[in-house]
Amino acid sequence: RARCIAEGEDVPMRLTRRVLTASLAAAALAAPAAAQTNVTITHALPVDSHYGVGAVAFKEAVERLTNGRYRVTIQRNDNEREAIEATQIGTQEFTITSTGPVGNFVPETLVLDIPFLFRDYAHARGALDSQIGQDILAKFSARGLVGVVWMENGFRNVTNSRHEVATPADLHGLKIRTMENPVHMRAFQTLGALPTPMAFSELVPALQQGTVDGQENPIPVIVSNNLNQVQKYLSLTRHVYSPAVMIGNPAFWNGLNAADKAAFLEAAKAAQKANRDRVTADEQRGVQLLRERGMTVRESVDTAAFQAALAPAFEAYGKQFDPALIRRFRDWKPGS
Numbered sequence: 001r002a003r004c005i006a007e008g009e010d011v012p013m014r015l016t017r018r019v020l021t022a023s024l025a026a027a028a029l030a031a032p033a034a035a036q037t038n039v040t041i042t043h044a045l046p047v048d049s050h051y052g053v054g055a056v057a058f059k060e061a062v063e064r065l066t067n068g069r070y071r072v073t074i075q076r077n078d079n080e081r082e083a084i085e086a087t088q089i090g091t092q093e094f095t096i097t098s099t100g101p102v103g104n105f106v107p108e109t110l111v112l113d114i115p116f117l118f119r120d121y122a123h124a125r126g127a128l129d130s131q132i133g134q135d136i137l138a139k140f141s142a143r144g145l146v147g148v149v150w151m152e153n154g155f156r157n158v159t160n161s162r163h164e165v166a167t168p169a170d171l172h173g174l175k176i177r178t179m180e181n182p183v184h185m186r187a188f189q190t191l192g193a194l195p196t197p198m199a200f201s202e203l204v205p206a207l208q209q210g211t212v213d214g215q216e217n218p219i220p221v222i223v224s225n226n227l228n229q230v231q232k233y234l235s236l237t238r239h240v241y242s243p244a245v246m247i248g249n250p251a252f253w254n255g256l257n258a259a260d261k262a263a264f265l266e267a268a269k270a271a272q273k274a275n276r277d278r279v280t281a282d283e284q285r286g287v288q289l290l291r292e293r294g295m296t297v298r299e300s301v302d303t304a305a306f307q308a309a310l311a312p313a314f315e316a317y318g319k320q321f322d323p324a325l326i327r328r329f330r331d332w333k334p335g336s
């Protein structure tokens with residue numbers, strides 16, 4: 001129909017249309033390009049990892065939902081403390097980080113780092129997405145940060161270069177790199193290991209030089225960072241769930257109008273989904289992959305013995321944190 005009308009036009013009408021089209025094109029060329037804001041998000045891991053896919057999902061969703069008015073650059077920084085500081089002072093807008101160093105900025109998150117607090121992924125994800133988890137996210141703003149969304153690192157497992165670990169006694173005297181997290185450090189000290197806190201960026205050289213014998217991380221981290229190249233023994237201790245969180249810079253976040261903030265929040269949810277889906281997939285295939293890469297995997301460990309050996313640490317956490325809050329997380333059930 002549109003073509004028929006055009007063919008039926010008389011000559012002066014067609015000329016008018018051409019002049020109009022030409023002037024519109026000229027006006028478009030002369031108009032300033034729509035403003036584009038660059039936003040940076042960092043995380044500690046390779047592109048092909050559970051953080052990498054989360055960051056890519058965030059970038060794609062932000063750029064699509066804002067029609068390209070925001071452009072997201074993804075960068076790697078495997079020193080998570082530095083990345084949080086940079087987000088706080090605003091040299092970058094976002095970071096995805098484990099809660100490892102977060103407790104040094106937002107002490108209210110430390111309760112989440114207690115060993116054996118969460119039974120499984122459904123428990124951890126459900127509790128963090130529920131009101132108790134959201135209440136902790138809300139605490140970030142008093143510390144000069146924005147807690148945007150809970151993401152995930154996974155259940156942590158011990159690896160080392162000396163021997164299989166099946167009971168707490170096997171950890172005695174082992175130098176284990178921990179995150180810069182006082183809750184984790186207390187746990188490893190209580191288990192008789194020698195906890196050595198350091199940033200992830202320092203881990204591989206420390207393992208290569210023998211400064212430490214072992215470390216602990218979730219399967220997705222061990223796989224994506226090829227830690228099998230520097231560690232022989234993997235024990236599925238699953239001693240602590242390691243949450244991750246997307247943190248934002250408050251000045252940037254509070255400067256967004258309502259529609260853009262909604263777009264960023266939707267993008268953060270897309271990042272959370274991609275990240276959790278990848279953790280699930282890595283957990284399913286990762287252990288076999290690590291065996292194929294030459295690791296000796298100890299699947300059954302004496303979880304009850306680890307929990308019993310941690311009794312003095314649990315007592316200390318009960319004094320340090322609100323016992324009712326610990327119970328709310330530990331006893332969380334869907335619908336509770």
Ligand code: PAF
Pocket residue numbers: 044078080097098100153179199200216217218221242
């Ligand atoms: O071990 C750590 O520091 C963290 O688990 C890591 C690997 C940086 C991911 O958040």
